[in-house]
Amino acid sequence: MTNVNIVLFDDFTVLDAFGPAEVFGRLSKLYQVAYFSPCGGLVVGSANTAIETKKMSEIEARGILVLPGGFGTRPLVDNDEFIGTIKSIALASEWVLCVCTGSALLSKTGLLDGKNATSNKISWEWVVAQNAGVNWVKKARWVVDGKYYTSSGITAGIDMSLGFVSDRHGVETARKVSASLEHIWNEDNAFDPFAEA
């Protein structure tokens, strides 16, 4: 059983987090999803959604770290304590998946330096300004570099999570999960209709 540790924070984008959660939740014999935040307790994301979380310090089995994006990333990129904690969790995790501006948070740890990564296209200028040492790839639905997966905005996180499942368990398993979500999966991570917008 691999733990999927989703780190939430105030004003995260709910669909960034619950797309991957639903994908991994469909493979409940392989993956166990749990939610964490800096202080634990209720965290309020977009659309007035309040989610119960445990404290980040309680993360034990560090399988997969998932970092959503959202407006809440704006103050957090300058929060050294938060970024330091993310860095230590990311270093100890087998895989790290960032959705949308979640990659801006990860870039501040330095762990993406010299690596390929992508992010939300609407917030692109802000994201790339967070760390010029990352090889930011604009035209990509999602990007894989070693243990780091980064996706474009919001529902691209569903496509990326299915891509992760495909990389680990084969494309047929990923297609089954996608069909169970009645999701029209964009399987080609190079296809990104939002890169030019």
Add this chain to the structure above:
Amino acid sequence: MTNVNIVLFDDFTVLDAFGPAEVFGRLSKLYQVAYFSPCGGLVVGSANTAIETKKMSEIEARGILVLPGGFGTRPLVDNDEFIGTIKSIALASEWVLCVCTGSALLSKTGLLDGKNATSNKISWEWVVAQNAGVNWVKKARWVVDGKYYTSSGITAGIDMSLGFVSDRHGVETARKVSASLEHIWNEDNAFDPFAEA
């Protein structure tokens, strides 16, 4: 401001609820999202996700009722008190949006009798058995009949919510919301690649 009242219950599918929530949350000057459940408090959906809710009895401004699906619908279709409450809220609501097997719940109220509706294709036989008086439309990403919107499984709820936005505010507004989600919107509600699966 129109209230979007999302009714949750144990073992609901999180992506059924948070797809529409994120769409309406993007139009925060027009729509206000809130979560309700039979008893209020924390409700645990798929992927171990615990959401804070108010009691259904506290729903006041009845703009849009959203009913997600999920395994939790299986016992609820036989829960007369729950179905009765849903019926009274649906009658008082301006619009009702059902995602996935949420339409099975609504069908039990009798309000879909003689109306066109769709649902999840994997659970199709179970859904249509809940009420043979509904004109169940198998091949459809989503269906509109009067004030009732019903969608196929899970991420079809995102496409349907964008369809609802298009019907109320024009297709360009819906496309803007879709682009803000970097969502590849299936705009054609007759296109349903899962109907034959």
